Amino acid sequence: MIQYFKKYFILLLLLMLTVFFVSILIHNQNLGTATGTLDRIRSTGKLRLITANALNTYSYYEGKPTGFEYDLALEFAKYLNVELDIVTPGWNNLFTYLNQDKGDFIAAGISITAQRLEDAAFSIPYMTIQQRVVHHNLIFGPKNIEDLRFRTFHVRRDTSYHYRLEQIEASGIALNYILHDNIPTEELIAMVNRREIRFTIADSNIALLTQRYYPDIKIGIPIQERESLAWAVRKNDTDMIVEINRFFLHANETGILRKITNKYYENTQDFDVYEIKKFHKRIKTRLPKYKQVIMEESKKYGFDWRLVAAVVYQESHFNPEAKSVTNVRGLMQVTHATAREMGITNRRNPSQSIRAGIKYLGKMYQRFSHIEDKYQRMLFSLASYNIGYGHVQDAQKIAKGKGLDPNTWQALKTCLPLLSKTQYVKTTKHGYARGWEPVQYVERILTYFDILKQKTKSLELTDSQGNGK
Missing domain, CATH: 1.10.530.10 (Lysozyme)
Known part of the structure; x- marks a missing residue:
């Protein structure tokens, strides 16, 4: 696990540097129209985070906020020397709130997909994950993509899981999926653990994080190549993207990103x-x-x-x-x-x-x-x-x-x-x-x-x- 993180951070740093300089070039050439988000943040002293309640994003424990995305966003607010405000509209309304200017950026463990690129612009990635089948250990899981045929999966609507199952179905593999609104992936995993449903799909980081709470679940086959998690801003909000990318470089160089990643994910694989x-x-x-x-x-x-x-x-x-x-x-x-x-x-x-x-x-x-x-x-x-x-x-x-x-x-x-x-x-x-x-x-x-x-x-x-x- 530690070796994986070392390789991951080296690759991430190289990717950050490449994308950062490209974003600077775009900014200097005045491509796109900045919305003035960064100016408003600095003038009001408020950074508005759009996120959702979940183990890996944002929740409360003992009256105090916690979560990977929250901790990272809080460091971003410190980097800008402003206060952090939290907006939690529910999973299905994240991008609606963003485009209605009810928040400044989305940090909710979301992956970059073709569908989402139509609604928003994304920062450089901060983590790579892979979609995996999750089932109870007393239920036989699929052995490969073809084996998904005739099985029923429960996933949240308009997620990368939803889009991927659509792709698999369009390829000719007859499968079923039931869509849920505004329900965290971890709750669907809990339903698998209670054997209320047979299958769901989860990003690998969420599956590993949740397995310690539900040890009867089994993390099955991947159904997608590795994907990247990133923060999202409004389209053409160039100044905001540039500033977020600068922050990610800073967080990587100073060890902030590694510290927060270790806090939440380091021990997820190292248990019996x-x-x-x-x-x-x-x-x-x-x-x-x-x-x-x-x-x-x-x-x-x-x-x-x-x-x-x-x-x-x-x-x-x-x-x-x-x-x-x-x-x-x-x-x-x-x-x-x-x-x-x-x-x-x-x-x-x-x-x-x-x-x-x-x-x-x-x-x-x-x-x-x-x-x-x-x-x-x-x-x-x-x-x-x-x-x-x-x-x-x-x-x-x-x-x-x-x-x-x-x-x-x-x-x-x-x-x-x-x-x-x-x-x-x-x-x-x-x-x-x-x-x-x-x-x-x-x-x-x-x-x-x-x-x-x-x-x-x-x-x-x-x-x-x-x-x-």
Whole structure:
């Protein structure tokens, strides 16, 4: 996965440079008529994003906006030194709102298609994806394009999936498709998981992102060559396209694009489906016994209880009798020394173990108070919980020596594995460590955390709607 991203970003940079200079040339030759969008943005101090609610675009968690497209658009607003306003008209109205000047650009994980090029102009791409069949793992999926014959697919209207199925049908392959309005792809995938429908189509990034929440789905064959995701603006809005392209170059050169991409997509392929299914089961069977004490203790330190629950699961699979080969015990796998330091007497007592573990995590969190980004700070704290604060310090020192920012997770995850290599061990204060383990540890916790966020969000939504009725 990491090698894929390296190749992807090199190719993306070359593509960005090529398209950027072409766009500058077009701009200088005054081809097309600029709409004055950029001037209006600067004069009002408002950048209006048109997007849709979905996992990969824009949603709320704990009262705060999140999502890949939102994060990237927020960086664009910072780049322009303006505020970001959000407009969410529903999937079927994105381009209507754009052309009615109800927003300045669309950022919603949309691919460049011939049909869409008739309605808007597109920026340089920021990601490549591929349309894939999604079905339940108990249902046999198609083996090739010809095998789509006589199957029924559920997709959203006027999407790249809709257009592609039309093309396949026109080629002589008799298939059926049912069109839905203003429904996110992830909800269609959820319907596949519940076996309410048999097949849908999803971009590969959405399918991979969603699979951790619905481990019973299977990502099947591709039905299209790789496509590019990009932002859309009104036709002939040349100044806006040029500025967006400049921003993408800036985001690539400064690492902003890589950071946001890693945050949402880096771990989507690096998990065991069996383990994820086991986690989903234990959320129901084991977590309820400890949920209340996790919530109470997490609140004392300002931690999200779902993150702490993910830590507990990674440590012990919610088993209070868990014991490691190094004789750490209990739900939070507390050592004798840590138990004494945190003031508990029985490591196998669930409440004591949770209290001690969260208290110790809080201690690590305080040690990284110089890291302003709370998300990055927590990743450092988790790594320290696993491998020890001293080894994290050693990795930070290595990062600094390599010219990397020692206060970023990207640098730390690069340098932690070096703690097992002889040429680096001899320069460290705390000696040898299996530095790849805390990297895997943190990334697994983030996967579990992501699942718990989505699970609790779904439950809250169902409760607010009267048990879904």
